[in-house]
Amino acid sequence: MKIVSFRNDVLPLKNVLFRLALRITMNKEEAEDVVQDTLMKVWDRRDTLQDIDSIEAFSLTICRNIALDKTKRSSWREESLDQDTLEPRATSMATPYQRTEQRDMLEMVKRIVDGLPEKQKTCMQLRDFEGKSYKDIAEVLSISEEQVKVNIYRARQAVKQKFNENAEYGL
Amino acid sequence: MQNMDYKYIEQLLERYWNSQTTLEEEAILKAFFCQDDIPASLLPYKPLFAYAKAEEENVLGDDFDARMEALIGEPVTVKAKVVTLRQRMMPLFKAAAVVAIILTLGNASQMAFNEEGDEMPAAVAVTPKVHNGPSVAMGDSVKMDTLKKTVAVSAILK
Numbered sequence A: 001m002k003i004v005s006f007r008n009d010v011l012p013l014k015n016v017l018f019r020l021a022l023r024i025t026m027n028k029e030e031a032e033d034v035v036q037d038t039l040m041k042v043w044d045r046r047d048t049l050q051d052i053d054s055i056e057a058f059s060l061t062i063c064r065n066i067a068l069d070k071t072k073r074s075s076w077r078e079e080s081l082d083q084d085t086l087e088p089r090a091t092s093m094a095t096p097y098q099r100t101e102q103r104d105m106l107e108m109v110k111r112i113v114d115g116l117p118e119k120q121k122t123c124m125q126l127r128d129f130e131g132k133s134y135k136d137i138a139e140v141l142s143i144s145e146e147q148v149k150v151n152i153y154r155a156r157q158a159v160k161q162k163f164n165e166n167a168e169y170g171l
Numbered sequence B: 001m002q003n004m005d006y007k008y009i010e011q012l013l014e015r016y017w018n019s020q021t022t023l024e025e026e027a028i029l030k031a032f033f034c035q036d037d038i039p040a041s042l043l044p045y046k047p048l049f050a051y052a053k054a055e056e057e058n059v060l061g062d063d064f065d066a067r068m069e070a071l072i073g074e075p076v077t078v079k080a081k082v083v084t085l086r087q088r089m090m091p092l093f094k095a096a097a098v099v100a101i102i103l104t105l106g107n108a109s110q111m112a113f114n115e116e117g118d119e120m121p122a123a124v125a126v127t128p129k130v131h132n133g134p135s136v137a138m139g140d141s142v143k144m145d146t147l148k149k150t151v152a153v154s155a156i157l158k
Helices: A007-024 A028-044 A055-074 A080-096 A100-114 A118-129 A134-141 A145-170 B002-017 B023-033 B043-057 B062-157
Strands: none
Touching: A007 A028, A007 A055, A007 A118, A007 B062, A028 A055, A028 B043, A028 B062, A055 A134, A080 A100, A100 A118, A100 B043, A118 A134, A118 A145, A118 B043, A134 A145, A145 B002, A145 B043, B002 B023, B023 B043
């Protein structure tokens, strides 16, 4: 019987979970809370983890559900309030990108991806940024592989189109 | 040569937009666009892939680990109580098993000793015969002695 260790099996998932949560909630503090709740939930169910093929896929599913719950709850707030908090977030997110000349472009890509419908950006997040297979993504979202492909196709097409539009305006 | 490389990248890019690339091919694209010298025709797409790279820097620090382990620290003991019902019985089972083993071993050795004890009378029963032996031998040697004596006496007499 495999013994699940928090430090070795659960905690290392934090960054993948954090990036997905951040993609959905678009707020660092909220994303961190989501990851914390996710890890607690996964750990509480560690007795059943031995029967689960991929702890990562299982954790990502939980993470997505918690993040969706959180965004639904926070969307009750006034939109103006949301706008106020969104601006400082954007600048704080930009600091890790050292190169200033690229920063604006990367920020633009981020805004485009964040603006996609949730399913599309989640699929894109897992595929293009985390390098997950269609099969794994299908498992996380509980949809068919074909639907994953469609979502990724739409996401990439939308990003390409918006990116080209913005680049033209920029020039 | 370089142009051929770029053609390959352009083809990959086209297939990427159509979601026909494999994960390996997407990794090639990412690696290509992370380079410094990219031809002007492909340069506009660099931020798209550079973003994927920058995304990797979105990580949670060690302070999160510490907080998480502090949080998990409690549930571990709480959870342990649920397991203890079985685990608490384990030492008892072990003790019972040890007692059982000692009892069986003790019994077995006792049996062995008892069997040896049963054999003792038989061994003792043989010994009287052995005791009889020497007396026979003694009688023999007595005869010998008397023979020796008579020989010696006759020798002296001669």
